[in-house]
Amino acid sequence: MSEMKKIKNLKEFSTSADRFEGANLLCPGCAHSIIVREVLNATNDDLVLSASTGCLEVCTAVYPYTSWDASWIHIGFENGSTAVAGAESMYKALKTKGRLKQPERNPKFVSFAGDGASYDIGFQWISGCMERGHNIMHVVLDNEVYANTGGQRSSSTPIGGSNTTTPAGTHSYGEKQNKKDMVSIMASHHIPYSAQVAPNKWKDMVKKIQKGFEMDGPVFINAVSPCTTEWKFDPKDTMHLTDLSTDSLVFPLYEIIHGRELNITYRPKNVIPVEEYLAAQGRFKHLFKDEYKYLIKEWQDRVDDNWSYLQRREEAKV
Amino acid sequence: MAFDKMELRDIEVWDGNFAAAQAMRQCQIDVVAAYPITPSTPIVEGYAKFQADNYVEGEYVMVESEHAAMSACIGAAAAGGRVATATSSQGFALMVETLYQSSGMRLPIVLNVVNRALAAPLNVNGDHSDMYLGRDSGWIQLDAYCPQDAYDLNFIAFKVSEDHGVRLPCMVHQDGFMTSHTAQGVKTLTDDEGYGFVGDFKPMNDMLDFEHPVTHGVQTEEDWHFEHKARQHNDLMTKVFPKIQAAFDDFEKLSGRKYNIVESYDMDDADVAVICMGTSVETAREVATEMREKGIKAGVVGLRVIRPFPFMQIQEALKDVKAIATLDRSNPNGAPGMLFNEMAGCMYNLETRPMLCGKVYGLGGRDLTKAHLVELYTELQANVDAGKITTPLQQFIGVRGPKLSFL
Helix, strand or coil, rough: CCCCCCCCCHHHHHCCCCEEEECCCCCCCHHHHHHHHHCCCCCCCCCEEEEEECCCHHHHCECCCEECCCEEEEECCHHHHHHHHHHHHHHHHHHHHHCCCCCCCCCCCEEEEHHHHHHHHHHHHHHHHHHHHCCCCCEEEEEEECCCCCCCCCCCEEEEEECCCHHHHHHHHCCCCCCCHHHHHHHHCCCCCCCECCCHHHHHHHHHHHHHCCCCCCCCEEEEECCHHHHHHHHHHHHHHHHEEEHHHCCCCCCEECEEEECCCCCCCCCCCHHHHHCCHHHHHHCCHHHHHHHHHHHHHHHHHHHHHHHHHHHCCC | CCCCCCCCCCCECCCCCHHHCCCCCCCCCEEEEEECCCHHHHCCCCCCHHHHHCCCEEEECCCCCCCHHHHHHHHHHHHHCCHHHEHHHHHHHHHHHHHHHHHHHHCCCCCEEECCCCCCCCCCCCCCCHHHHCCCCEEEEEECCCCHHHHHHHHHHHHHHCCCCCCEHHHHHHHHCCHHHEEEECCCHHHHHHHHHHHHCCCCCCCCCCCCEECCCCCCCCHHHHHHHHHHHHHHHHHHHHHHHHHHHHHHHHHHCCCCCEEECCCCCCCCEEEEEEHHHHHHHHHHHHHHHHHEEEEEEECCEEEEEHHHHHHHHHHCCCCCEEEEECHHHHCCCCHHHHHHHHHHHHCCCCCEEEECCHHHHCCCHHHHHHHHHHHHHHHHHCCCCCCEEEEECCCCCCCCCCC
């Protein structure tokens, strides 16, 4: 039987023994470490973890140090999901053959990767893992940019953001493409569970992670991870930015069961205008010039449209 | 559910692919992650059928690319168990990133490489382009000349790769189609003999030992990277040959079949010699025998181990000959050729310093005929008689058009 943590309050949660050490090199205010800790703290079971090349990886396993008090592997940029799938295959093989050293344990296999490593370069590997039905969870630390290499656009980068490869300039408002809808794509693999989460809504996140761990088969989690460096906000405001992202419905929180049933898991009491979310970040500063204000209106329309779609889909129960 | 053993005849008629698949079955691999590609596909198909018929136990993961195949092999090997796969050509090229990662992470994995040309132009036939592409990847590379070798060397590969003093991945090469699809008599081991030779897998730093969590695949920069790479090179240079030799010795005791790090034929009193790999070794050996009937003291040196490169063993094998030709089955693309270069490095400091010339042959599966080799030995003897190299240093063999030569 798997062992899920019972969480009463945030204080207890934050002080419970965890397997991701505070000793790491992530930026002050980075949401990655908060998300990782919330995922790992959702279970008392043993963990086999991977990180694809990216901020999390380069900041937590610099020889001769490690921030991980759990089995952990990094291979490359694109193949963290498959690394964990390989380990999970070995677990199944050794279980069949009766060669597990601790056969009574019930390990969880989790792969962490950024949006670049998931939406772009690792897309095929993740799709393969989902299709083959490995008992793994892939968690995207979605900061909508190649942050580790200095802020280049990924296919998760939203329209209008100024990034180093799609900079705003005298004749450009920055990124021209809409963000890829990765949760839908993964849900279309008809995996048991896919969900979007945010670290500010930690109870919602832990509930979803635990639900994912209970599922038999692949799980996809997209976690919004505000990036103080590339989104350009004060490191102390990480949670504020996360609140703005969920309460403006730019990052709606929902889950999709078996690629079909969609449940919205968080409905903000006071929905914040998207403009407030954009205004809080340096990467969108140029959108507030007169000539680009129409993009803010389009942003709001897009978010409204998506929220309406999610609600209709939830109500339709199809 | 226990798996079934297979009764084999003492001699089976197998092609190189099926011989490799049978050896993999007998080694009782825990995880095979693979992707099909010509001409290695029958290895993974053969293995799949073994699993479908309950002749193997464990996981067989059909992934979506060769890169993913090796990625899954790395994850599985780090988890702690016996791991293998097979590939060729473009698939091998796609895997290259992960080849460096697996060897740098010191993970034992066996990769059967059925050698094939690299595009463009696209070509499915055998040459050594993919094998050459892997030569700096930090893997051990063993070379089979025939289906029997392809079978036997798989056992050697697991034994050496998984040794705790080695912990490096190992390739077993065989020539596409010429070995992989040519059925020959293959002397077999029983299932118990085969498995007994490689033995139970002994895990080390395994991710599935939850009492001892380990971090695999760390970051190192200028402070530690060089030391890690230097240690890997040190182990390849100093630890691998003794383990391979010990495995060859044990295998000879078990099977009666003797393998050597460098395979020398008629080299004791040879004046002229060719050095080559793969199926060409057997052809050259046959021609050398015929040349001796004509009064030319011809010999052949075959590379059995390509990496680590057997520098000292080659010096020993070739120090007394007068003229050597290297046979490179890969396009040098603006250089003399890998084997020529390695041999030049080997021979330069020898007092005897034999004459050395390089031949490029057989690209994209073009045949190397006995007539080619007769001409080659005759030319080497002419060099010996003249006391100097009378031909260009680099010549292409068997290519259409005017004779192509350089240097």
